[in-house]
Amino acid sequence: MTGPRVVLVGGGHAHALTLRAWARDPAPGVRLSVLSPDRHAPYSGMLPGYVAGHYAWADFHVDLAPLAAAAGAELVLDRAVGLDLAAGRIARAGGPALDFELCSLDTGSTSEPPPLPGHDAHLHPVKPIDRFLDAWHRFLDRVAAGEVAPRAAVLGGGVGGGELALAIAHRLEAAASEAGVTLIERGPEIAAELRVAARRRLRRALAERGVVVRTGTEATAFAADGVATTAGDTVPAGFVTAAVGARPAPWLAASGLAVTADGFVKVDAQLRSVSDARVFAVGDVAHLTANPRPKAGVFAVRQGPVLHAALRAALADATPPSYTPQRDYLRLISLGAKRALALKYGVVAGGTGPLGALLWRLKDRIDRRFMADLDLSG
Numbered sequence: 476m477t478g479p480r481v482v483l484v485g486g487g488h489a490h491a492l493t494l495r496a497w498a499r500d501p502a503p504g505v506r507l508s509v510l511s512p513d514r515h516a517p518y519s520g521m522l523p524g525y526v527a528g529h530y531a532w533a534d535f536h537v538d539l540a541p542l543a544a545a546a547g548a549e550l551v552l553d554r555a556v557g558l559d560l561a562a563g564r565i566a567r568a569g570g571p572a573l574d575f576e577l578c579s580l581d582t583g584s585t586s587e588p589p590p591l592p593g594h595d596a597h598l599h600p601v602k603p604i605d606r607f608l609d610a611w612h613r614f615l616d617r618v619a620a621g622e623v624a625p626r627a628a629v630l631g632g633g634v635g636g637g638e639l640a641l642a643i644a645h646r647l648e649a650a651a652s653e654a655g656v657t658l659i660e661r662g663p664e665i666a667a668e669l670r671v672a673a674r675r676r677l678r679r680a681l682a683e684r685g686v687v688v689r690t691g692t693e694a695t696a697f698a699a700d701g702v703a704t705t706a707g708d709t710v711p712a713g714f715v716t717a718a719v720g721a722r723p724a725p726w727l728a729a730s731g732l733a734v735t736a737d738g739f740v741k742v743d744a745q746l747r748s749v750s751d752a753r754v755f756a757v758g759d760v761a762h763l764t765a766n767p768r769p770k771a772g773v774f775a776v777r778q779g780p781v782l783h784a785a786l787r788a789a790l791a792d793a794t795p796p797s798y799t800p801q802r803d804y805l806r807l808i809s810l811g812a813k814r815a816l817a818l819k820y821g822v823v824a825g826g827t828g829p830l831g832a833l834l835w836r837l838k839d840r841i842d843r844r845f846m847a848d849l850d851l852s853g
Contacts (some may be wrong), residue, residue: 478504479576481786482565483548484491484555485838486516489757491537491849492779494785498545498851505790510555514540517604521842523809526611526642528649528714529839534846541851549616555582558730560751577789579755579782580740581775584721593697597628600717601639607716614714618647618732623713625654628702630694631719632660633668634808637677639718641811644684657687657710659702662691663825668769673816673823680810723760735762745785745795746778752789757782768800776845777801805840 484489486509497507521535537770543550551573557566565571579581587600599610617623625647629640640658647654658665658681665688666674681688689710696703701711723738733750734739740756741749741764748754749764756773768774778798784793808816814831817824825831 476680479510479790480506480574480576481790482508482510484510484515484565484578484580484642485582485758485760486511486537486539487583487758488518489779489782490579491516491539491542492748492776493579493783494539494542494546495550495845495849495851496780496783497548497689500787501547502787502790505847507546508540508551509543509548510551510573511539511566512552512554513605514550514552517608518842518846519604521546521846522601522604523638523642523799524839524842525608525810526639527645527809527811529813533607533647535842537846537849538852542849543850549636553566557726558732558826560731560754563753575753577753577755577786577800579746579757580727580760581756581758582724583661584723584759586631586635586719586721587717588694588719589656591694591696596639597697597699598717601635601723601775606614611714611716615646617629617713624711625715626656626701626712627714628657628659628712630659630702630715630717632658632662632688632700633718634666634677636660636718637666637681638809639716640686641680641684642809643714643716644686645811655685655687655711657712658691659694659710660688660690661693662690669818670821670823674820676816676823677808677810677827680814680816683827684811687747721759729759744799746782746798747785747789747795754784755785757788762802763798766800773804773806807834807841809835809838810821813839 500699515536518535523528525535554568556568563576566572586602598608601607618625627643629636640656644656666677693705694702701709703709728738732748739762742756742761743749746755757778781798788795806818813835814827815825815834817834825834
């Protein structure tokens with residue numbers, strides 16, 4: 476007689492940590508499955524460093540296969556496309572549905588503005604990350620071959636957009652002397668989520684790197700040679716990306732789960748769907764109803780151990796533990812070159828000087844330690 480089946484849908488940070496915890500403390504009799512479209516899951520915290528040229532591809536990708544094997548889990552390389560709650564099944568794009576007694580959703584999000592002319596052919600949103608990286612590599616190859624000017628544009632002037640613009644500028648400067656990057660923000664100020672002092676340092680870093688900042692401007696169309704804007708001009712760019720907002724997989728809205736107006740799964744303090752206790756959700760795809768937080772990888776990392784404990788408790792008909800997101804956390808913002816800003820409790824430190832170099836080394840150490848703990852390939 477087979478035991479209950481737990482399906483982890485998606486290979487995000489929280490699920491990778493859950494697999495690691497399961498490997499250390501197996502649950503006899505439980506069938507564990509991981510449904511992920513890719514064997515290798517990118518760690519978003521190291522993406523700017525990779526774009527800037529500081530990391531190799533393998534440095535910031537988690538190999539799910541050895542993690543799944545260590546946890547005694549079946550790794551199913553396919554994409555989830557639907558959820559049948561009545562039947563307890565997860566529909567797949569390329570194979571039969573997976574049945575479950577418990578499942579957890581860690582499917583991440585996409586980051587792109589509403590469709591505009593030229594959107595499909597000429598805009599490469601930063602999420603999903605590996606699709607973005609494919610386009611980025613093609614662009615770098617064309618720059619190296621002299622087929623396109625080393626000019627890029629980033630839509631979205633939040634912290635993520637600022638980090639990405641600085642990383643792109645750093646990489647393109649190494650590739651060609653006439654590089655140019657433009658950061659386009661629809662609002663009146665970039666990084667509006669930061670305090671004034673931190674925002675000033677980020678602006679200073681952008682200016683020193685030569686990134687042109689355009690505020691109060693939106694894209695109206697995309698073409699091979701740039702971005703048309705509401706100002707009536709065209710920003711020249713052979714590569715255009717977007718780091719604006721976050722959107723979940725569209726099939727979640729039709730799943731029968733309680734979701735927010737923009738489609739994120741509403742969960743309680745135990746990371747369970749508020750409408751179906753068999754379903755958990757973590758990372759970007761989850762909306763914490765009691766303690767809403769911005770979409771940030773730090774919360775997914777902290778949710779991993781709680782999710783593992785919650786799944787084990789649910790299997791034992793015990794009360795799952797609660798997840799209480801931290802009110803503040805050490806935020807390390809990379810600045811293209813090996814420099815960083817640090818923010819916590821309203822204090823800002825670092826920048827493009829010597830302290831910024833020390834803070835980048837701290838960020839690098841934290842990120843590499845996280846990845847090393849999930850590396851079971853050797």
